[in-house]
Amino acid sequence: MSQLDASHEILQAASLMAKNKRVIAFTGAGMSTRSGVPDFRSPGTGLWVHLEAAGTDETQSGTIQAFGRDPQTFYEHMKPLFQKILSAEPNAAHYALAELETRGIIHTVITQNADLLQQRAGSKNVIEVHGSLAEATCIQCYKVKPFPPLLDQFLSDGIMPRCQECGGAMKPNIILTGEQLPVRAMLAAQQALRRADILLIAGTSLAGGPATALVDRAYLQGSKLIIINQTPTLLDHVADVVVHDDVVKVLPAIKATLQKLKEGPHV
Numbered sequence: 001m002s003q004l005d006a007s008h009e010i011l012q013a014a015s016l017m018a019k020n021k022r023v024i025a026f027t028g029a030g031m032s033t034r035s036g037v038p039d040f041r042s043p044g045t046g047l048w049v050h051l052e053a054a055g056t057d058e059t060q061s062g063t064i065q066a067f068g069r070d071p072q073t074f075y076e077h078m079k080p081l082f083q084k085i086l087s088a089e090p091n092a093a094h095y096a097l098a099e100l101e102t103r104g105i106i107h108t109v110i111t112q113n114a115d116l117l118q119q120r121a122g123s124k125n126v127i128e129v130h131g132s133l134a135e136a137t138c139i140q141c142y143k144v145k146p147f148p149p150l151l152d153q154f155l156s157d158g159i160m161p162r163c164q165e166c167g168g169a170m171k172p173n174i175i176l177t178g179e180q181l182p183v184r185a186m187l188a189a190q191q192a193l194r195r196a197d198i199l200l201i202a203g204t205s206l207a208g209g210p211a212t213a214l215v216d217r218a219y220l221q222g223s224k225l226i227i228i229n230q231t232p233t234l235l236d237h238v239a240d241v242v243v244h245d246d247v248v249k250v251l252p253a254i255k256a257t258l259q260k261l262k263e264g265p266h267v
């Protein structure tokens with residue numbers, strides 16, 4: 001789809017956002033693919049590819065149980081992904097959402113991504129419902145430490161980070177299979193969504209899981225939905241605006257259209 005084909009939808013989305021008081025963004029892996037971060041939770045991509053290449057049982061190695069049994073192997077398998085995330089830069093989609101927050105149009109970004117790219121683009125109000133690479137937790141004594149310095153150390157010496165207090169393995173605060181989503185973040189997301197007039201959904205197919213249930217609930221409570229994703233999503237049929245195109249193209253276009261709407265009537 002060219003930019004022209006979607007221009008009607010982009011104007012619709014911008015008009016809705018201009019009219020409504022509280023816009024919450026809900027984002028997924030599609031936001032970061034153009035930054036070079038693979039969707040490591042999807043079978044067949046990202047982490048799973050690395051695990052398959054390593055000849056490991058992919059159904060076991062991404063689980064919290066596998067981490068507990070052999071954290072060093074987990075770190076070794078994650079190394080290529082960690083390196084990609086460290087070298088990734090925010091893209092135009094991240095910057096568009098950050099600027100819309102600065103302008104007071106977007107209130108909060110709820111993200112399923114743990115890669116910190118939305119925050120690095122300048123967003124202040126970010127809720128990470130699938131965990132975050134900002135911190136790591138000791139699996140024995142639950143001491144929490146900033147993860148980036150631990151990751152730097154692992155990437156230079158290859159030894160998995162251990163807790164300074166008790167020697168336990170430090171697990172990055174990303175959510176592995178078999179773990180619950182972070183309670184505090186989920187509650188914060190629910191609270192943000194309760195008063196949402198519009199949900200701007202970007203880069204996620206809403207394929208299921210507790211985070212997607214948040215969107216279902218917001219819709220049932222009366223939020224309007226704007227969906228931007230390359231492929232169809234489970235909620236396309238109830239959304240007010242749907243654009244099947246790249247977030248890197250569409251979000252900056254919505255931002256620019258909103259700017260024009262604010263400047264004057266001649267759009």
Ligand SMILES: [Zn+2]
Binds near residue numbers: 138141
């Ligand atoms: Zn510890």
